[in-house]
Amino acid sequence: MEEALSGQLSRTVLVRIRSALPSLRPSERAIAELVLADPSRAATMSIGDLAGQGGTSTTSVVRFYKKVGYSGYSDLRLDLARETARESLANNVPAGVYEDINTSDSLRDIVSKIAFNETMSIADTAQVLDVDKLAQAVQAISTSRRTDIFGVGAGGLVGEDLQQKLHRIGLTSFSWSDPHAALASAALLDGDGVAVAVSHSGTTVDTVDFLLAAKAAGATTIAVTNHADSALGRTADIVLSTAARETTFRSGAMGSRIAQMMVVDCLFVGVAQHSHEASVAALQKTHAAVQGRKLLRGNASA
């Protein structure tokens, strides 16, 4: 009978009604049974409708929901809607979304499976992603003078995406798709440079060579891969792990691409935030630096 029941903590509307049943008057009970019989329909009816269907009056409906513990009809109604929504979701997981896509699937099945697969790839990656490593990567990129990015195939697109993003916030970066150009550029990096390699398997020779060259040149190396213990993962200073559920259908590489993209997004937002803080900090420093001189002048130029 407490107050707290309305709103979020209310998963028990139906339970409450059921347990209140014995203490209800006949006409109130008629309403209760109507509600229990089809809660989702009840949620859409007005007090008047409900009274009509139950062969009773609006007053009895009011008495009913007060006894069940609600202070207003819309509270009951909303909880009813919420509860039924939950239930319909529970047994709504489309069958077979775990399976790989096969030729007998309808387009609807395909959409479900892809959505499920990609969703899970993101969720799993969020889980697996090491925040400390991410922080190191953010730090490295934020403070680097230049960032070289390399990936082949799908990884190349992800790399390009990162490059576009970094460029937009004023950081110097290059995305290479040609192995030779990438190698050449990596070799020219120095201690202030960063190299990022994107590869699902972590076994592509070109990608590993790229990181090795960057490392030899003294740069900080970052790998985005599903397999931290691959050649690529072992080479990199910082490994950002994805956790893609790879479907094999026509090697669409969908899960891995989505997961890589998600990691890149995190990296980008981290860097954007970091450099934002850095510039604020820099501003404060310069501000402090001129502060001592201000007393003498009317206005100091920054």
Added chain:
Amino acid sequence: MEEALSGQLSRTVLVRIRSALPSLRPSERAIAELVLADPSRAATMSIGDLAGQGGTSTTSVVRFYKKVGYSGYSDLRLDLARETARESLANNVPAGVYEDINTSDSLRDIVSKIAFNETMSIADTAQVLDVDKLAQAVQAISTSRRTDIFGVGAGGLVGEDLQQKLHRIGLTSFSWSDPHAALASAALLDGDGVAVAVSHSGTTVDTVDFLLAAKAAGATTIAVTNHADSALGRTADIVLSTAARETTFRSGAMGSRIAQMMVVDCLFVGVAQHSHEASVAALQKTHAAVQGRKLLRGNASA
């Protein structure tokens, strides 16, 4: 826009609101944003409350929900309750994931928010994606002689991804990033050609021009956009709608890119399956054709 939307098919309230956003008047949009900011709270408020909070009038609230496609306020309210119940169940969401990313977020917060945002963008898009339209698009691309793809910025990468994929299953396609080259190529399409444009807003002039040129040349035109009622959407023969949750942080355009990619993946798998079926059918035909001769031999080579 009629009846069908209330009740069970209604998990898309927020999606509907989001996609209606551009076509809403300022005061209606204020309401929409209020609702999007905290849907579960909105569900508990009356029209008057909502109007007050949004600094506008009840009339505007009414106009808002009518435009979003509801015939009555309580319909909207119930759907809102249902949808938020569904989401809070789906992945017992950490507090505040609905908010945009801000400078005080830790890296862990950032990862959570991005994961949530992208996950929801995919789920919403899966919901909103019209399977019939998708089927038409699959059919068009599968049977076309050539597919031209165009997008700017993030959309360009998505286009390239589609191109890579189609290429891998042996279909002729081009992904353009230069508007002039795209236009020129589009103008050379004919009735057997398909043009695909990828644009979140659907308002980029170059993108619309590209589709118009393709259409004028007689090709089938497909748009992948968040806003079906945009210039781009109205131009295209087939519109594939995304339903991205756009965060504004540094205009990362993360949600939209992920959603577009998911649509492209569906398109690709559909096409792959379609042509696979076609080849299976062809195999069966040839198989049947030689069947008559088999009786005479011990082993027929296919």
Added chain:
DNA sequence: GTAGTTGGGTAAATTATTTACATGGGCCGG
């Protein structure tokens, strides 16, 4: 039989919703 109690309803008061209409500001043709 009468007073008290209980279940239930009618109708009035309140509050929420929808609709009809008015206003005011910006823009276009002259």
Added chain:
DNA sequence: CCGGCCCATGTAAATAATTTACCCAACTAC
């Protein structure tokens, strides 16, 4: 630069929903 027109928005009236106040009938206990 003026008048008219249209769009966006609001005010207020009409309608519909809700909640409350009050009443009646039936049953119970003396």
